[in-house]
Amino acid sequence: MLTNEQSAQTLPELAAPAVQPETETMTGAVATLQALLAEGVDTIFGYPGGAIIPIYDALYDFKEQLNHVLVRHEQGGIHAAQGYARSSGKVGVVFATSGPGATNLVTGLADALIDSTPLVCITGQVFAHLLGTDAFQETDIINITTPITKWNYQVTNAEEIPEALAKAFYIARSGRPGPVLIDITKNAQQQKHDFAPYVPCTHIRSYRPVPIVRPEYIREAAALINQAKRPFVLWGQGVILGKAEQEFKAFIEKSGIPAAWTILGAGALPTDHPLNVGMLGMHGNYGPNVLTNECDVLIAIGMRFDDRVTGRLDKYAKQAKVIHLDIDPTEIDKNVATTVPVWGDCKETLPLLTALVEAKLHPEWHERFRVHMEQEVDAVIREELFPTSEEMTMGEVIQQLNELTEGEAVIVTDVGQHQMVACRYAKLNKTRSNITSGGLGTMGFALPAAIGAKFGTPHRPVVAIIGDGGVQMTIQELGTIMQTGVDVKIIILNNRFLGMVRQWQELFNDRRYSFVDIQSPDYVTVASGYGISGKRVEARAELKQSLHQMLEHPGSFLLEIMVSKENNIFPMVPQGCSVAEIRLR
Amino acid sequence: MSQQASIDRQEYNITAYTENQVGLLNRIAIIFSRRKINIESLNVSPSEIEGIHRFNIVINETEEVVGKLARQIEKQIEVLKVYYNTNADVIWQEMALYKVPTDVIAEKAIVERLLRENGARAVVIRKDYTVFETTGHREETDNLIRVLQPYGLIEFVRSARIAIIKASDGFNSKLREFERREPSTEPAENEYLNSRDKVFTM
Ligand SMILES: Cc1ncc(C[n+]2csc(CCOP(=O)(O)OP(=O)(O)O)c2C)c(N)n1
Numbered sequence: 001m002l003t004n005e006q007s008a009q010t011l012p013e014l015a016a017p018a019v020q021p022e023t024e025t026m027t028g029a030v031a032t033l034q035a036l037l038a039e040g041v042d043t044i045f046g047y048p049g050g051a052i053i054p055i056y057d058a059l060y061d062f063k064e065q066l067n068h069v070l071v072r073h074e075q076g077g078i079h080a081a082q083g084y085a086r087s088s089g090k091v092g093v094v095f096a097t098s099g100p101g102a103t104n105l106v107t108g109l110a111d112a113l114i115d116s117t118p119l120v121c122i123t124g125q126v127f128a129h130l131l132g133t134d135a136f137q138e139t140d141i142i143n144i145t146t147p148i149t150k151w152n153y154q155v156t157n158a159e160e161i162p163e164a165l166a167k168a169f170y171i172a173r174s175g176r177p178g179p180v181l182i183d184i185t186k187n188a189q190q191q192k193h194d195f196a197p198y199v200p201c202t203h204i205r206s207y208r209p210v211p212i213v214r215p216e217y218i219r220e221a222a223a224l225i226n227q228a229k230r231p232f233v234l235w236g237q238g239v240i241l242g243k244a245e246q247e248f249k250a251f252i253e254k255s256g257i258p259a260a261w262t263i264l265g266a267g268a269l270p271t272d273h274p275l276n277v278g279m280l281g282m283h284g285n286y287g288p289n290v291l292t293n294e295c296d297v298l299i300a301i302g303m304r305f306d307d308r309v310t311g312r313l314d315k316y317a318k319q320a321k322v323i324h325l326d327i328d329p330t331e332i333d334k335n336v337a338t339t340v341p342v343w344g345d346c347k348e349t350l351p352l353l354t355a356l357v358e359a360k361l362h363p364e365w366h367e368r369f370r371v372h373m374e375q376e377v378d379a380v381i382r383e384e385l386f387p388t389s390e391e392m393t394m395g396e397v398i399q400q401l402n403e404l405t406e407g408e409a410v411i412v413t414d415v416g417q418h419q420m421v422a423c424r425y426a427k428l429n430k431t432r433s434n435i436t437s438g439g440l441g442t443m444g445f446a447l448p449a450a451i452g453a454k455f456g457t458p459h460r461p462v463v464a465i466i467g468d469g470g471v472q473m474t475i476q477e478l479g480t481i482m483q484t485g486v487d488v489k490i491i492i493l494n495n496r497f498l499g500m501v502r503q504w505q506e507l508f509n510d511r512r513y514s515f516v517d518i519q520s521p522d523y524v525t526v527a528s529g530y531g532i533s534g535k536r537v538e539a540r541a542e543l544k545q546s547l548h549q550m551l552e553h554p555g556s557f558l559l560e561i562m563v564s565k566e567n568n569i570f571p572m573v574p575q576g577c578s579v580a581e582i583r584l585r
Numbered sequence: 586m587s588q589q590a591s592i593d594r595q596e597y598n599i600t601a602y603t604e605n606q607v608g609l610l611n612r613i614a615i616i617f618s619r620r621k622i623n624i625e626s627l628n629v630s631p632s633e634i635e636g637i638h639r640f641n642i643v644i645n646e647t648e649e650v651v652g653k654l655a656r657q658i659e660k661q662i663e664v665l666k667v668y669y670n671t672n673a674d675v676i677w678q679e680m681a682l683y684k685v686p687t688d689v690i691a692e693k694a695i696v697e698r699l700l701r702e703n704g705a706r707a708v709v710i711r712k713d714y715t716v717f718e719t720t721g722h723r724e725e726t727d728n729l730i731r732v733l734q735p736y737g738l739i740e741f742v743r744s745a746r747i748a749i750i751k752a753s754d755g756f757n758s759k760l761r762e763f764e765r766r767e768p769s770t771e772p773a774e775n776e777y778l779n780s781r782d783k784v785f786t787m
Contacts, residue, residue, distance in 0.1 A: 142608060143608070143611060146608065146611055146612050146615060147615050147619060150662070151662045152608070153608075154607075154608075171662055204662065205665070206603070206604050206662065206663050206664060206665040207662045207663075328660070329656055329659075329660070330653070330656045330657055330660050333653075334653060
């Protein structure tokens with residue numbers, strides 16, 4: 001390739017040539033990596049195999065610019081990329097080979113789609129001429145992943161690579177984010193082509209990521225809010241995805257409206273903020289659930305009225321006028337009929353709304369939340385956080401952790417009772433501090449997601465909180481920790497049961513404990529096999545000191561904490577019940 | 586399904602304008618199959634603008650469900666625009682072909698009269714068979730099957746439904762506009778918010 005200078009030297013007699021974009025000949029594999037660099041990618045989570053060898057071969061020369069994390073299973077790879085994306089706000093990138101490599105991504109794609117996580121997954125595919133022949137490790141990953149990707153595309157020709165990847169990144173991160181999969185046949189990776197300079201994608205004519213803001217709906221929403229006697233804000237991950245934490249804070253501080261969060265929205269407003277009244281949903285706080293059915297105006301911001309949040313829909317907030325702010329038009333009126341739909345990016349709509357709402361305090365309404373919180377503290381919280389029983393509770397572990405981290409850690413949770421306890425009680429000072437599998441409820445998420453979260457925010461402590469069931473689903477990622485030396489603190493809350501399922505069996509199936517009694521290996525020994533320090537805590541007396549030891553330890557540390565076997569998570573909105581029927585015990 | 590829902594169900598015609606992209610048919614089809622909704626009729630063909638295809642999808646559902654499905658379709662990256670309409674709101678046609686032995690038609694004058702009465706037109710006449718074509722509503726094309734059955738109908742085929750929306754100004758001008766402005770970064774329009782219950786769009 002000639003540089004501008006060289007061409008000027010070799011062709012002195014010619015007038016300055018019109019500026020022509022210079023092309024460069026390279027393989028599709030190199031073009032793939034160049035595209036990643038152009039998109040600002042610094043970290044890739046992946047696992048090689050036959051159909052993606054050309055890309056891995058090219059990667060050998062890009063080791064300085066691209067940090068490839070070799071995971072132990074592609075599911076671990078994609079959950080790590082999710083953790084990376086959720087902690088950093090950047091697009092997570094995954095490499096996998098064809099066939100089993102690609103199918104191992106399925107759970108993570110489904111998880112990322114339902115939790116709106118921006119990912120670009122690149123899978124190798126068999127040679128284009130072998131498509132449809134049942135070739136070795138050929139799987140129709142495009143059709144398998146169509147319902148679980150925001151977009152997917154198969155590249156069969158090197159020439160298509162830059163444009164396909166430019167679209168992939170644009171689609172993954174714009175509008176309501178989501179996972180994209182690009183399947184690249186081996187011939188396209190190997191093929192040489194004369195590539196023009198990379199052009200990022202900024203527009204696709206059939207895709208409108210952000211709806212136009214309609215001032216009349218802002219005005220209608222503000223009028224409803226200004227007339228409201230008992231307004232109530234519900235916020236979700238949309239506030240975080242829209243990077244609208246400040247705008248959100250300004251809105252509720254001016255309007256004085258009590259605000260409650262979905263588990264994916266947790267941390268967008270600090271736990272200690274006086275207007276933060278707690279968690280919504282099945283195991284959320286008492287007041288926010290009960291008072292959902294007493295508020296007069298419900299303002300939902302970047303949340304999608306999931307059934308775990310709403311309980312029985314035909315008894316959900318029927319008395320209230322509903323204002324719904326969302327970037328995704330399919331969410332408006334999907335589960336809950338809105339009075340005023342405020343379509344758009346909440347980073348744009350919230351300041352417009354703030355400008356029109358009156359400054360208020362709503363002291364009597366806040367008092368209702370305070371009274372309900374007092375009831376909940378008496379009935380549930382005090383005993384959970386400061387137990388008088390001999391056995392340790394999950395809540396006291398989180399409480400002690402809060403005291404040590406002071407709310408500065410990124411908390412990554414798996415799925416089950418420990419997840420609900422961690423979400424309910426973890427103190428979060430900063431946004432992007434609570435990483436959990438919300439919509440899909442994927443056991444096995446936490447360990448790999450914590451690895452990714454640490455790569456995404458290397459300067460923050462990352463603590464994974466995992467059940468003894470879930471940790472055994474992706475425990476092989478201890479190998480990734482060993483090899484990369486990434487600093488992740490792992491807390492296993494061991495209740496010797498698949499606790500959440502056991503709780504349901506206790507409450508709703510006459511204690512018929514059907515296959516929830518799960519045995520564990522000696523986790524400390526397993527960790528030491530991977531060169532990871534660890535400790536088992538069996539008595540309360542050692543708890544605080546052990547947590548302290550874990551946090552102070554240079555590098556990863558595994559802490560197995562033996563907690564009460566048959567504790568239940570309350571409050572609880574039983575399935576099929578309305579939020580107002582939430583049980584305190 | 587509640588009784589009310591079954592009463593409110595009727596045929597809806599969903600019209601979608603899309604890019605011409607491999608895999609998009611599947612992406613749209615699974616929006617229905619995921620919800621266990623049967624597609625009664627599906628036509629996909631090039632629109633008047635090169636590179637843009639038009640889907641005509643017929644389903645039996647309540648308006649609430651159809652509205653949500655339409656939004657889910659429009660959410661797909663490569664879909665430009667979706668409308669939905671009741672049968673009363675569209676002009677629709679299906680085309681049918683009938684293969685009949687030529688000697689029967691030649692011998693029996695009544696057959697020719699029946700074909701004429703049913704608006705059928707011969708497309709191919711061979712020594713052994715003749716192919717007739719009609720277009721119309723389902724009952725009309727069905728009727729001709731009944732008529733021809735006693736005379737040795739050899740083969741029958743019916744196309745999917747195509748439908749033109751009565752009230753709409755049409756999408757032609759918008760399609761041309763798309764073409765003219767490309768690439769444009771402006772979101773195109775937001776009609777849904779102007780009349781939320783009538784028009785669907787984002
Ligand atoms: C992959 C997967 N399989 C099954 C489930 C169903 N499930 C939800 S919670 C749970 C129990 C989790 O047990 P454990 O990891 O020990 O956590 P605990 O509830 O005891 O805190 C199960 C089996 C799931 N969410 N994900």
